[in-house]
Amino acid sequence: MINGWSAPLLAGIQTLNQILTAGIAITAFSLFLYALSFNLRDRVARSFAIILLCVVVVFTAEALQDKSLTLDAIELFLRLQWFGIVFLPAAYLHLSDALLVTAGRPSRGRRRIAVRGMYVVSTFFLVLLAFGYLLGPMVPDGKPAPYLLRTIWTEIFTVFYISSMVWAGINFARAYSLMLTRSGRRRMLYLMAGATAPALGSYPYLLFGYSVAAEHQYLFWGVATIINLLVGALVILMAYSVAFFGVSWPDRVIKSRLFKWIMRGPVTASAALALMTVVRRGGDLLGSPYNAFVPFTMVATVLLLEHAITFAAPLWERLLFFGRDRTELVLLQNIEERLLTEGDLQQFLEAVLAAVRDHLRSPAAFVAALDDETLSPIVVAGNRTMLDQESLTEAMEKVNGETRREFQWGNFWVLPLYRRRLSDMDQDELPPLLGLLGVAKPENHKMETEQREALWLLAERAALALEDRQMQQRFFRSLADIQPQVEMIQRMRAAGRYDTRASLLVEPSLHEADLANWVKDALTHYWGGPKLTNNPLIKLQVVRDLAEKDDGNTANALRALLRSAVDQVKPRGDRKFTTEWILYNILEMKFIEGRKVRDVASRLAMSEADLYRKQRVAVEAVARAILEMEANLQDQ
Secondary structure: OHHHHHHHHHHHHHHHHHHHHHHHHHHHHHHHHHHHHHOOOOHHHHHHHHHHHHHHHHHHHHHOOOOOOOHHHHHHHHHHHHHHHOOHHHHHHHHHHHHHHHOOOOOOOHHHHHHHHHHHHHHHHHHHHHOOOOEEEEEOOOOOOOEEEEOHHHHHHHHHHHHHHHHHHHHHHHHHHHOOOHHHHHHHHHHHHHHHHHHHHOOOOHHHHHHHHHHOHHHHHHHHHHHHHHHHHHHHHHHHHHOOOOOOOOHHHHHHHHHHHHHHHHHHHHHHHHHHHHHHHHHHHOOOOOOOHHHHHHHHHHHHHHHHHHHHHHHHHHHHHOHHHHHHHHHHHHHHHHOOOHHHHHHHHHHHHHHHHHHHOOOEEEEEEEEOOEEEEEEEEEOHHHHHOOOHHHHHHHOOOOOOOOEEEOOEEEEEEEOOOOOOOOOOOOOOEEEEEEEEOOOOOOOOHHHHHHHHHHHHHHHHHHHHHHHHHHHHHHHHHHHHHHHHHHHHHHHOOOOHHHHHOOOOOOOOOOHHHHHHHHHHOOOOOHHHHOOHHHHOHHHHHHHHOOOOOHHHHHHHHHHHHHHHHOOOOOOOOOHHHHHHHHHHHHHHOOOOHHHHHHHOOOOHHHHHHHHHHHHHHHHHHHHHHHHHHHHO
């Protein structure tokens, strides 16, 4: 009776263990890709990526060991496991050294040499593995599974493995003691707890305990299953801790991004693999080696989980990651989803003008917006030549201060579009003018009362859109102004998790400063003004060197630097007004020649909103050129 149920139970535990092993390999590989994608520039993330790569090799080789394989294939996979095992000690010491450096204890040379020496020793053991000295022959009929016999070099490596892990653990404890912030100490604890999983779960203990395991197979496979569960969970915990190193994003962004990555990658792939394995093994038990439900199960699992993750993502972000800032973040999300972009505004105004033309049987209509005291058409419908023959400046002179009266301008009826009356505005005071709505008069047609009311109703819709446009433009300008400072504070805050001295007591480098903002201010006052003479760019070494050649005149030196940087943006050849010359022409016409925004936009045949976007790109190009000149000077 015992034999009747013990064999299926043991086979079930082995299958579960194999699924968990494959799941760990999938999770480690997915987290390895995450480290490569987001924070590989950080030394902690790089060393952690090496550990993950070792884990991928170990658990992939273990997951591929199946009874259906030949003995030669099983032996090959048993030896391939050690390609990851031999480099784990060096990778752990590398990680511990990176943590100490991040915590404010840089190496004076000894730790760096020790880390390199550990990689050399690991390479030596890899050579021994390749020539068959590190491990002995395989025992094919070993219980509870085939295993390799150990040699004297195996025991030497085991001592090396244990001593290296102890050394790395001491360094982890030193790094923890250096943490001054509560969040830094908490994440270091997570990292130390998670680091135990690959160290303890990757080593093949069957080399030393095969006799005990053969006598107690249920105990062996049960312990192996529990260890694999712990390894999978603790690897994710370790990745969570490392995800905060080397990035300046807010904590909620890091958590949400990692959670989505894990759900879409390891969870989805592991669930699909587990269900496929169960369906396939079920088919084997029923006498059908090939089961048509296997591919169907895989596709259905992936689609259903991806669908569920997409719908549940906003909910778990708000519940798990927004915290006390939920109100503000939800508001920002709603703004992002309902933002009236230039394209949306044009579509809405085109619909308004279509309704106007249809209602009055008009051949042409337009909406012109008032920006910086200049009036320019942003949407024109119908016969454009009718508008091109007129001057909008004359239309502005026709506005006599009445809020609800159309006036005649050439062949057009023109309606002034005003902002809605503000609560704190005097009732006798005229609201600010937003723009004009123009409608070409049909021949021999007089506007009826109902048509006039409908036209003004449509004009109010257009005014509402222009008002939202102005508000959003101010909002975007404010965001552009505060973005460099916010980025610098985020970088200092991120570094302050682990070393407050490095982030708060040291002046931010040129990379961390709002260089683009400084360049824009200097270009704005290119021919003189406080934004040029008091600009932080005068502290650059390249500016000081130019000033020494100009009798100490820093304003002229900064102007010369800006001119040189603008020239680097200039394409080769004679000046043209083509796409490749747009950035240079904006810099030359807007800042060097000092033309108005409207004139520049008209000359370059683009909207003012598009001009502002291209101007930002052009200023960033000048900033990069200045940054390169400063870096080249410091390298000399």
